[in-house]
Amino acid sequence: MIGIVGGGIAGLASAYRLQQQGFDVHVFEASESIGGLAAVYETAGDNIEKFYHHLSKTEETIVELAEELGIGDKIEWKIGTNGYYVDGVIHPLNTPWEILAYPHLNMHDTIRLGGLTAGVDLRGGYPTLDSYEDLTEYEHETVESFVREHTTDNVYENFVDPLLDGKYGARKKDISAAWFLGRIRFRGERDLLRGEVLGYPRGGFTTIIDGLIDAVGHENISINTPVTGLKCRDDTVESIIAHDQSTQTEYNYSVDGVVVATMPNVLEQLTGYTCQVEFQGAVCGLMHLEESLMDTYWLNIAHDAPFGALIEHTNFIDRDRYDGEHLVYVAAYVQDPSEPLWQANNEAVRRKWLNEIESMFPDFDRENITELNIARNPRAAPIYECGYLDLVIPYDLSERIAHGIYYAGMASEAQYPERSLNGGVVAGFNAADRIVSDFEADSGTHTSTLTTEL
Secondary structure, eight states: OEEEEOOBHHHHHHHHHHHHTTOOEEEEOSSSSSBGGGOEEOOSSSOEESSOOOEETTOHHHHHHHHHTTOGGGEEEEEEOEEEEETTEEEEOSSHHHHHTOTTSOHHHHHHHHHHHTTOBOGGGSOBSSTTSOGGGGTTSBHHHHHHHHSOHHHIIIIIHHHHHHHHGGGGGGBBHHHHHHHHHHTOOEETTTEEEEEEETTOTHHHHHHHHHHHOGGGEESSOOEEEEEEETTEEEEEEEEETTTTEEEEEEOSEEEEOSOHHHHHHHHOOOOOOOEEEEEEEEEEESSOOOSOSEEEEOSOOSSSEEEEGGGTSOGGGGTTOEEEEEEEEESSTTSHHHHSOHHHHHHHHHHHHHHHOTTOOGGGEEEEEEEEEEEEEEOOBTTGGGTOOOSBOTTTTOBTEEEOSTTSGGGOSSOOHHHHHHHHHHHHHHHHHHHHHHTSOOOOOOOEEO
């Protein structure tokens, strides 16, 4: 049996892949719910994620997985409109003519920025098409130096820097140009007449999570059961120690291998392996409104606000799915738990956010809010600093910890240069594939039964 530590999408994907290859698996989730960062709130209609999600056309693995699970037809591709709030004005940035009309960039700025987003290097007076193919070439260069060199100073100062500030705050000077280029590439397909093409499953991403749970089997998943230890013999993992919090019982599960599909701090607690990847936290609100706040789906904020973006989900997905309510995410990141936003209680955060929204939208009336939920996660995403690839955790940890231990969490290479649910699936698959390869090389035998010892 292969033990899977963590019931997020990476752990479930790993379990699914291993089952497809004939392995017995069991997933151990410490919390009371499955899904990790894809956890949801209930609404009067469909469930909705606590932390906003959508798919880009570049995220092919998760779409292929949905097809395998028989739910591929539930992924709908729609236009997700974008805007930039600058000096009290929302500037739409979806079509070429809207981008050309953006008043804070001149024509030269726009051409240089457009070339970069299209993957064309316009330095030197003639276009080069292969400069940005290998992201690792820019791993040790900051976003600021890269953008200033490859576009213009004005593009950096009046377009990119405010975005970086909203995303990374005090750490913005450390962020790798590879992340920036990868994010441009990640965003994928655009409809020139309307905007960016994005995907979202009918019923939310819980549709994919539930599909994985059904495929893996409820009997092969234990919730509210944190793994508290691993036992090894002769440099080979042989058992998992798990604590069933519902019965306050500790179990010892014999295993042939372990996939740790969690944040690296859990891996360190279990094995002593130290990961140098740093993470940022997220404070994410979800407002239920009687009236729409704005016309766009995703609004980036250029000024110093207590959030980096406002995302009106129901300008992307029809509000009829949510019993007619307008749903707006308020997205904020923190780089250090000492920051005031993280330290503030939810009521203080609500007041700060709503005061800012009222200043930005004079017609906004907080009486239209029927509900405002706030979710927090101390490790929502890696901080993609220069040299990040040198810090990722390998999928196969046989040489570094013990034979039979694998990693598929957020600090894996699959979540580079941008974290996503698709990256979670890729990480889970990659760890599973290494297990299959190792077992075939060792003995060609890879089935066992789940046994427990009190």
